[in-house]
Amino acid sequence: MDNNSEYNLYTEKITNKGKTKKRVKRFLLYIFMTVFLSTIAAVVFFEVNGYLKKISTDEKTKEKVSIIIPDESKSVDTTSTASPDSTSQSEVETVYVNENNEILQVAKQSYGSLVKVSAYINTSAVFQTLYEKVCMGAIIIGEDRKFYILCDFGTVDKADNIVIRTYNGIEKQATLLAGDQTTGIAILSMELSEEEYNRNQNSDFNKTRVFEIANSNGVMVDDTVVAVGNICNGEFTYNVGRITNNTNSEYGTDSMYEILNTSITCGMGYNGVLLNNKGQVIGVVTSKYESKYGKMLVSAYSINSIKNVINCLSNGKELKTIGIEGREVTSALSKAYNMPRGIYVNSVSFNSPAFKGNIQPGDIIKSVNSEAVYSFDRFQELILEADENEPLVISLAKRDNNGYKDMEVKLSFGN
Known part of the structure; x- marks a missing residue:
């Protein structure tokens, strides 16, 4: 073998040895990077998972916003300021128009709890034309500098901008938390700055x-x-x-709302709240049923029957329903017709959770998630409070030839 051949062979051996070392280094680097990145991924996973669990726990333990209705035994006296039996018509009219009368002073003092709600809708993307809709709102919940305002949903629905103006001149942007088409109620939130809050606290004017x-x-x-x-x-x-x-009621999906009818005359497009003679809210004014109860006469949802809706919307949640309409089986009806207490189902909405769960007209809903329901108020409250990611357990009484047979169904709010 000549020198050239030996040189080439020697060079080849050196080259192969160098390549082997590079492969080993790359392999070790690959192992190191794999372990390193896996460690980072594991750390990130546990951190994120812990954070998400914390958020979930915080959401579950977070105190809900709600209106507080006193026990009936502790309620303020709501009797009339004048007796209709001992008062002439002219005297009654004088009571209504006398500016020095206590009840009218109550009305004027309520202005501090009322706000003007202006909703602006952009009707033209080219010319930026704003259309304004206006209604009145009532401040029903307060948390430090944050206020929750009940108003007309039709006014603020789909608004691009909502502005609140208080009676003492504060103007603030407001946020629509949620609204309900059935009752026409919406809840807005606004928050005062610290300066505005302090100025308001020191204000002598409403x-x-x-x-x-x-x-x-x-x-x-x-x-x-x-x-x-x-x-x-x-x-x-x-x-x-x-x-x-005070005995009229209106029924809707999963609900029954008590209606307070009054002799109060009103104008077109009226909205607001109904107060007792102490200036406390007893109802939410609605024009939805004026054709039934009388045009230009104020009617209102009683605050007790609408509280579930207000509390749900105040927490930014849409109203959940299972899709039934029915009537309460009172103790009197239960005894008279030998029926179980609960909610008698009159109708079931097509493709609703109740429909999919085979709940049928004639069934009686006895409990929701193991809690007995004797009133629509409690029934609706349990539906709204239920976790939409968990099955809703409904205890039913279904009628057969031998009377009523108990059974249980599980409903889902999902598709």
Whole structure:
């Protein structure tokens, strides 16, 4: 073998040895990077997982925003300021229009708890044309510098911008938390700056404050009441009258709302709240049923029957339903017709959770998640409080030839 051949062979051996070392280094680097990145991924996973669990726990343990309705036994007296039996018609009219009368002073003092709500909708993307819709709102919940405002959903729905103006001149942007098409109620939130809050606290002119809530179960026919808001074709207006009926009810999906009818006359497009003679909220004014109960006469949802809706919307949640309409089986009906207590199902909405769970007209819902339901108020409350990611356990009484047979179904709010 010549020198050249030996040299080439030697060079080849050196080259192969160098390549082997590089391969080993690359392999070791690959192992190191794999372990390193896996360690980072594991750390990130546990950190993120812990953070998400914390958020979930915080959400579950977070105190819910809600209106507080006092026990009926502790409710403030809501009897009339004048007796209709001993008062002439002219004297009654004098009571309503006398500016020095206590009930009218109550109305004026409520202005601090009322706000003007202006909703702006951009009607043209090219010319930036804004259309303004206006309603009155009532401050029903307060947390430090944050206020929750009940108003008309039709006014603020789909608004691009919402501005709140208090009676003492504070203007703030507001956020729509949630709304309900059935009742026409929406809840907004606004927060005062520290400077605005301090200025408001020191104000002597209709300080912005939260309405007191009364127990509407104590409202009686002939009680003197005041409707405040946009009642007489204007902002911050009111009118006085009496309760004419406190026994009417309107039924909807998974709900029953008590209606307070009054003798209060009003203008077009009225909205606001109904107060007792102490200035406490006993109802939410609605024009939805005016064709049934009388045009230009104020009717209101009783605050007790609408509280579940208000609490749900105040926490930014849409109303969940299982899709039934029905009636309460009272103790009297239960005894008279030998029926179990609960919610009698009149109808079931197509493709609703109840429909998919084979709940049928004639069934009686006895409990929700093991809690007995004797009223629509409690039934709706349990539905709204249920975890939408968990099955809803409904205990039913289904009628057969031998009477009623108990059974259990599990419903899902998902698709």
